[in-house]
Amino acid sequence: MRLEIKNITKKFKQKTAVNDFSMVIDASECVGLIGPNGAGKSTLIQIIADILNADKGEILLDGQKISSMRNQIGYLPQYPNFFSWMTAFETLSFMGTLSGIAKNELQKEIPVLLEKVGLGNEAHSHVGTFSGGMKQRLGIAQALLHKPALMIMDEPVSALDPIGRREVLDLLKEIKQETTVLISTHILSDAEEICERFVMIKNGHKIEDATKSELLKRHQESAIFLMIRKADSQWLTMIEHLPYVKKIEGCGDGFKIHVENLETDANRLIQHGLDSKVMFTKFEVGIQDNLEEIFLELVV
Amino acid sequence: MSAFIALSKKEVQQMAREFKIFWLPIVFILLGLTQPIMMYFLPVILQSAGGIEGIIIDPTMAKPVGQEVLASTLNSQFDQLGIIILVVATMSIIQGEKANGMMAFILTRPVSISSYLNSKIIIHYILAVICIALGYAVSYGYSAYLFTSVPMTQAMWALAFYCVWLLFIITFVAMMSTFFNSPAFIALISIVSLLCCRFIAGLHPLIDVVNPASNSMYATNILMSGDVGSWVGINIVVTLLLVVLMIVTMQSFIEKKKF
Numbered sequence: 093m094r095l096e097i098k099n100i101t102k103k104f105k106q107k108t109a110v111n112d113f114s115m116v117i118d119a120s121e122c123v124g125l126i127g128p129n130g131a132g133k134s135t136l137i138q139i140i141a142d143i144l145n146a147d148k149g150e151i152l153l154d155g156q157k158i159s160s161m162r163n164q165i166g167y168l169p170q171y172p173n174f175f176s177w178m179t180a181f182e183t184l185s186f187m188g189t190l191s192g193i194a195k196n197e198l199q200k201e202i203p204v205l206l207e208k209v210g211l212g213n214e215a216h217s218h219v220g221t222f223s224g225g226m227k228q229r230l231g232i233a234q235a236l237l238h239k240p241a242l243m244i245m246d247e248p249v250s251a252l253d254p255i256g257r258r259e260v261l262d263l264l265k266e267i268k269q270e271t272t273v274l275i276s277t278h279i280l281s282d283a284e285e286i287c288e289r290f291v292m293i294k295n296g297h298k299i300e301d302a303t304k305s306e307l308l309k310r311h312q313e314s315a316i317f318l319m320i321r322k323a324d325s326q327w328l329t330m331i332e333h334l335p336y337v338k339k340i341e342g343c344g345d346g347f348k349i350h351v352e353n354l355e356t357d358a359n360r361l362i363q364h365g366l367d368s369k370v371m372f373t374k375f376e377v378g379i380q381d382n383l384e385e386i387f388l389e390l391v392v
Numbered sequence: 393m394s395a396f397i398a399l400s401k402k403e404v405q406q407m408a409r410e411f412k413i414f415w416l417p418i419v420f421i422l423l424g425l426t427q428p429i430m431m432y433f434l435p436v437i438l439q440s441a442g443g444i445e446g447i448i449i450d451p452t453m454a455k456p457v458g459q460e461v462l463a464s465t466l467n468s469q470f471d472q473l474g475i476i477i478l479v480v481a482t483m484s485i486i487q488g489e490k491a492n493g494m495m496a497f498i499l500t501r502p503v504s505i506s507s508y509l510n511s512k513i514i515i516h517y518i519l520a521v522i523c524i525a526l527g528y529a530v531s532y533g534y535s536a537y538l539f540t541s542v543p544m545t546q547a548m549w550a551l552a553f554y555c556v557w558l559l560f561i562i563t564f565v566a567m568m569s570t571f572f573n574s575p576a577f578i579a580l581i582s583i584v585s586l587l588c589c590r591f592i593a594g595l596h597p598l599i600d601v602v603n604p605a606s607n608s609m610y611a612t613n614i615l616m617s618g619d620v621g622s623w624v625g626i627n628i629v630v631t632l633l634l635v636v637l638m639i640v641t642m643q644s645f646i647e648k649k650k651f
Contacts, residue, residue, distance in 0.1 A: 143496045145649045162502045173492045175402075177409040189398035190501040 093119055093154055093164060093241035093272050095140070100149035102135055102296075109135040110146075111296035119241075122268040124283030125276040127293035128391050133276040134170060136293070137246045140274070141167040153242065163191060166240035166271075170247045172231030176220030180211055180230055183219055184237055191238040201237065209233045210259060225256030232263060242272045249282050261285055280383050290383075294391050304383070311386045312378050314354040316361060319346035319374035327370045336360065346374060354378055395503045399511035407519065416481055417523045423474055424527030427465040428534035431456060458535040458542040463615040465531040466554060470524060471590050471608055478523075479565055479582045482516050486569040486642075487578060495646075505646050509566070509639060517562045521555055528554075546614060553611040553620075556631055560604035561586055563635045570642045597623065604631040 095117040102110040110132045117123050127133050138144040140151055142159050153161045174183045181202055188198045206215050209229040214222070222230065228248065235243055248264065249257045264286050267273065277283050283290060290307060292300040302310065320327065328347065331337050336357045339350040351357035358377045365372060407413040435453075486509075489495040498508060528551055535542060564586065568578045589605040600606040606627050610620045 138496075141500050143500060143649070162500060165500070167497075167500045169493060169497060171493070173494055173497065175406065175494065177406065186398060186402055187501065190395050190498065190503050192394060192502060 095242055095272065095274070096152040096155075097136075097140065098149050098152070100136065100139060100146045100151065102132075102139060102144065102146050104135075108296050110139070112149075113293070113296065113298055114149075115291055115298065115301060117242075117272060117274060119272055120268075120270075121289060122273040122287045123275070123289045123291060124287035125274060125291050125293060126278065126280065126283055126387065127276075128278060131293045131391075132296040133278075133293060134246055135296075137244055137274075137276050141165065141244050143167075163238060164241045166235030166238070166243045168228075168231045168235045168243070168245040168248055171251070172227050172234070174219045174227065174230065177218060179216045179218055180206060180222075180233075181215045183230060184233060187234045188237050193238060205233045205237060209236075209263060223256075225252050225259070228252060228256065228260060229263070232260070232267075236267065240271065243267060243274070245273070245275045247277055248275060250277060250279055257282070280387050284383050292387070292390055300390055307383065307386055311389070314351060314378070316349045316351060316354075316358055316378075317343065317346055317374070317376040318349065318372055320365075321371050321373065324368075324370045327365065327368050330368065331361065331364060334361075334364070393507075395501075396507035396511050399498075399503070399508060400515050403511055403515040407515070412481060413519065416477075416519060417526050419477055420470075420474065420523040420527035421530050422527075423469045423477075424465055424529070424531035425534060427469050428461050428531055428538050431461055431464070432538040456539060458532075458540040459546070459615045461535040461539050462528075462531055462542055462547065462550070463612045465528065465535075466550065466608065466615075467612050469531075470527065470554070472587070474524070474527075475561065475586050475590070476583055478520055478561060479579055479586065482520075482562060482565045483569060483575050483578045483582065485512050485516055485566050487573060487575060490570075491573065499646075505643050506639075509642055509646075513563055513566050513639070516566070517559055520558050520562055524554065524558060525551065542615070546618060550611040550614045553607045553614065553624075556628055557604055557607040557611075559635055560607075560631055563638045567638045567642050570645055597621070601627055602630050603627075604634060607631060 097113060097115050097117075100110050100113045101108070113132075113136060115123075125133050125136065135144065139146050140158065142162065142165075151158045153164060158165070175186075178186065184202045184205065185198050188202070189195070193201070203212070203215065206212050209232055211226060211229055211233065214226065219227065219230065228251070232245075232248070235245070245264075249260050252260060261282060264273070264275070268286060273286075275283065275287060284304065287304075289303050290300065291298060300307070328340060331349070332340055336352050337349060338352060341348045341350075349361065351361070354377060362372070362375060404413075486495065489498070495508070499505065528547075532542060532547055565578070565582045568582050572578050572581070586605075589603055590608060592599060593603050593605040593609040594600065600609070600621075601623050604627075610624055610627075613620050
C-alpha cells in the first residue's frame with residue numbers, strides 16, 4: 093500500500109497544527125514521524141486515520157481516498173481506550189466484528205493474536221484491570237486483527253516502562269516485516285531501532301525526510317577524535333599551528349581536532365604524530381553525531 | 393448491518409454491566425405504583441397527618457375511576473419525575489464515548505455514523521419503552537384493583553401515543569449528548585426543554601400540532617374521554633419528522649468531526 097499525503101493543512105482556531113505537509117510512504121516501508129511535543133504529529137496521524145478532517149489537502153491510499161479504505165488501516169491511538177467492562181477477548185471480538193470479520197474466523201484468530209502480543213493468559217480478564225503496557229499491546233492486537241496493509245501508530249511506546257517498551261518494540265519489529273508502518277514518536281532511540289526512514293516535523297512543517305544513513309552522513313563533522321598519553325600532550329600545541337588544523341577542543345578524555353579535508357588531513361595528522369613519536373591510544377576519523385544530537389540540532 | 397448488530401449488542405451488554413437494565417425498570421415500576429396508591433390513600437393520609445381542621449373530607453366524594461388514575465400516572469409521574477430520570481439515565485449516551493475517544497476509535501473501523509447512532513438510539517428507546525410499559529402495567533393493575541378497571545384497548549392506545557413522545561425524548565437527549573460535552577449541561581438543557589414542551593402542550597391547537605409533547609396529552613385524553621383531537625395524525629407525522637431531522641443533524645455534526 094502506497095500512502096500519499098498531499099499538502100495537508102489543519103488549523104485549530106488560530107493555531108496551525110499541520111502546515112502544507114506532504115510525503116509519500118511506499119509499501120513495506122517503516123517510517124518514523126519525529127517531532128517535539130506539540131509539533132503536530134498526533135494531528136497528522138489522526139488526519140491519516142480519518143478521525144480529523146484536514147482543512148486542505150488530501151490523503152490517498154493506493155490512489156483512493158482514505159475514508160473508503162478504512163479496512164486497510166490499523167490504527168493505534170496514543171492512549172488506547174477500551175470499554176473497561178469488556179474482557180480482552182470481547183474487545184477484539186467487538187472490534188473485529190466492526191471490521192466485518194466473520195465470527196468463526198474471530199474465534200480462531202483472536203487466541204493466536206493474543207498469544208502473539210503476550211496477552212494469552214489475560215484473554216478473559218477485564219480491560220479495566222489492565223496496566224498501560226497491556227492496554228497498549230491490546231491496542232496493537234486490535235490494529236492487527238483485520239490484517240491491515242498500513243499500520244498507523246501514535247506514540248506506541250512513549251508511555252511505557254522499559255520492559256513494556258522492549259516488548260512492544262520487539263513486536264513492532266515483527267509487524268514491520270509484513271506491513272507498511274508509520275510511527276510517531278518523540279523518543280528518538282525507539283524510532284532509530286525500528287524505522288529506516290525519518291520524517292521530522294516541527295510547528296506543523298516537514299523539516300527533514302531522510303533515511304538513517306543519509307541523516308548521519310549529512311551531519312558528519314569533519315573532525316578527528318584522538319586520545320593520547322598524558323606525556324605526549326605537548327604535541328597538541330605543536331599541531332595547533334599546522335595549516336590544516338582549524339581548531340582543537342577537549343572532548344571527554346580526548347581531543348577533537350577540526351580539519352579542513354577529513355581523509356587527507358587525517359593521514360597527514362597521523363603521520364605527523366608518528367614522526368613525533370606520539371603514542372595514540374585512540375584515533376577516530378569523522379565524528380558522527382548520534383541521531384539524538386541531529387534531532388536537537390534540527391528542532392531547537 | 394453486522395456492524396449495527398455488533399454495536400447494538402454492545403449497548404445491551406453495557407447496560408447489563410452497568411445494571412441500568414435492572415434499576416431503570418425498577419424505578420419506573422415504583423413510579424407507576426405511586427400514583428394509584430397515593431390517590432387511594434390520600435384521604436387517609438390527610439386525616440392521619442392531622443391539620444384537617446377546617447377541611448371537610450366529603451364522605452360522598454366520588455372515587456376517581458381507573459382511567460383518571462392511569463392518566464395521572466402518565467402526566468404527573470412519567471411526564472415529570474419520569475422524564476428527569478430518563479434524561480439522567482441517557483445523558484451520556486454519546487457524550488461518554490466522545491469524551492474517552494471510543495467514538496472516534498469505533499469510527500476508524502468501517503462503521504457508518506448512522507449505524508453507530510441508530511444502534512444507540514434504538515437500544516435506549518427499547519429500554520425506555522420496556523420501563524414505561526412495566527410501570528404502566530403496574531399502574532394499570534393497581535388502578536383496576538383499587539379503583540375501576542380500564543378497557544385494555546383504551547389503555548394500549550394511550551401507551552402507544554406515549555411511546556411516540558418517548559421516541560422524541562430519547563432522540564432529543566441523544567442530540568444534546570452529541571452537541572455538548574458536559575453531562576450536567578446536557579441534563580439541564582434536556583430536562584428544561586422537554587418539560588417546557590410538556591407544559592405548553594394543550595395551550596394552543598396550532599402549537600400542539602408541532603409539539604411532540606402533544607402525544608403525551610393525547611394519551612391522557614384517550615384515557616379520560618376516549619377521544620383525541622382531529623390533528624393526531626399530523627402531529628405524529630411531525631414528531632417522526634423531527635426525530636429524523638435530529639438524527640440527520642447529529643450525523644452531519646459527527647461527520648464534520650466537530651466532536
